[in-house]
Amino acid sequence: MRFISTRGQTAPHSFSDAVAVGLAPDGGLFVPETLPAFDAGALARFEALKNDYAGLCFEFLRHFATDIPADTLRAIIQKSYTRFDAPDIAPLRKLDDRLHVLELFHGPTLAFKDFALQLLGNLYEHQCAVRGESINVLGATSGDTGSAAIHGLLGKPGTAIFILYPDGRTSPLQERQMACTGAENVFALAIDGTFDDAQAALKDVFGDQSFRARHHLSAVNSINLARILAQCVYYLSAWLRLPPDARAGAEFVVPTGNFGNVLAGWMLQKMGVPLRGFKVATNQNDILHRLFTTGEYRVTGVRPSLAPSMDIQVSSNFERFLYYSLGRDAARVREVMRTFKAAGRYVFENFNRDTFSASRCDDAEIPGIIRRVYEKYGYIVDPHTACALKDPDPGRPSVVLATASPAKFPDTIREAVGVEPRHPSLEALKARPLDKHKIEATPDAIKAFIAARAA
Numbered sequence: 001m002r003f004i005s006t007r008g009q010t011a012p013h014s015f016s017d018a019v020a021v022g023l024a025p026d027g028g029l030f031v032p033e034t035l036p037a038f039d040a041g042a043l044a045r046f047e048a049l050k051n052d053y054a055g056l057c058f059e060f061l062r063h064f065a066t067d068i069p070a071d072t073l074r075a076i077i078q079k080s081y082t083r084f085d086a087p088d089i090a091p092l093r094k095l096d097d098r099l100h101v102l103e104l105f106h107g108p109t110l111a112f113k114d115f116a117l118q119l120l121g122n123l124y125e126h127q128c129a130v131r132g133e134s135i136n137v138l139g140a141t142s143g144d145t146g147s148a149a150i151h152g153l154l155g156k157p158g159t160a161i162f163i164l165y166p167d168g169r170t171s172p173l174q175e176r177q178m179a180c181t182g183a184e185n186v187f188a189l190a191i192d193g194t195f196d197d198a199q200a201a202l203k204d205v206f207g208d209q210s211f212r213a214r215h216h217l218s219a220v221n222s223i224n225l226a227r228i229l230a231q232c233v234y235y236l237s238a239w240l241r242l243p244p245d246a247r248a249g250a251e252f253v254v255p256t257g258n259f260g261n262v263l264a265g266w267m268l269q270k271m272g273v274p275l276r277g278f279k280v281a282t283n284q285n286d287i288l289h290r291l292f293t294t295g296e297y298r299v300t301g302v303r304p305s306l307a308p309s310m311d312i313q314v315s316s317n318f319e320r321f322l323y324y325s326l327g328r329d330a331a332r333v334r335e336v337m338r339t340f341k342a343a344g345r346y347v348f349e350n351f352n353r354d355t356f357s358a359s360r361c362d363d364a365e366i367p368g369i370i371r372r373v374y375e376k377y378g379y380i381v382d383p384h385t386a387c388a389l390k391d392p393d394p395g396r397p398s399v400v401l402a403t404a405s406p407a408k409f410p411d412t413i414r415e416a417v418g419v420e421p422r423h424p425s426l427e428a429l430k431a432r433p434l435d436k437h438k439i440e441a442t443p444d445a446i447k448a449f450i451a452a453r454a455a
Ligand SMILES: *Cc1c(COP(=O)(O)O)cnc(C)c1O
Pocket: 111, 112, 113, 144, 145, 222, 255, 256, 257, 258, 259, 260, 261, 262, 309, 310, 384, 403, 404
């Protein structure tokens, strides 16, 4: 299997090369050259593995990662799902006959990003070993992605990870997840300024080609192909474990920011796994809600919310959706992206609403939803998951993806239901020394720091 760019101006890459590069050199996103078409035989093989998460993941990923020997791939995957604190990795919890919750927060940082970033960390480690080269991963974060990436690379030989974040603007627990690891290859860099300042400085660092090449820099972001493919697996696993009468009609309800999560489910459907459809649940930053209800994709400013990992302005994964929606016509993708960049808006014609529905949830509604769910089911959800529980469709079964543990958001939960959820791994962090590096958000300061500590 080879991987091509949504913009059509990059030579096909192997799986490992596409994963290593991240963004395609022509500015597009990697997609499989052809999508596998899973037939009845393939679905039966998946079915037999429905209670073996890592086994199922291998059976799925082997169709894509064809340049990695099967035994090696199996071992990489096996290792990636050992640090989850639930035996079935992604527990499917039944709240009532119509409503299931897929718990995606049992990984080391208690949010769904661990599913992809644990695997990505092990793929990087494998690559370092095969090529005999080190790798230095660099990223900016406003919260969850940075900590999940750090925990994917923690202590891995040949790698170092540098994560910039705005000092004082992440939650205290998120900061501790990044800065209390005790690992020698992890550097949490606190800057004075905003997330955008951090992003801008990073962009300059990556723009310095010779520095980039010298230190084998790689970016953490939400567009890596391996992240999307890893995320397909929990949709598949959940679908296989649904009661047979719920499978055909179930809608997957997905708390959405950058569209990476829901895109994975949609791509799985395109490969022939008969998922019925998806509800894109946004918070008050509702660019995607507006798209899926009106057909217009238009940028507005970001308003910080109680569900901060969904606070986005433009969805970076959207280009993959566009590519398939435009019949895989890379020239049209280039044209639409150009128009969108210039005008800040794009209107879809012949918009197909069969597969997607959408909902939006204001900050003012979130505590009430958490309270209602708690009173009805005795179950506590985090503020992101709450957005997806705003109005469950009574007419059909739903699977709500729970993207973070409520223990990560103790203040919002306490205000909503009067109890404070705790998690042992977060409690342990509170006792550890904070090891953060204050740094100026300038390309020179960042480069000097990396040069002194690179793997
Ligand atoms: C990242 C994140 C999201 C948004 O996921 P996307 O793939 O960006 O749509 C939702 N909830 C939580 C808790 C997250 O960390």
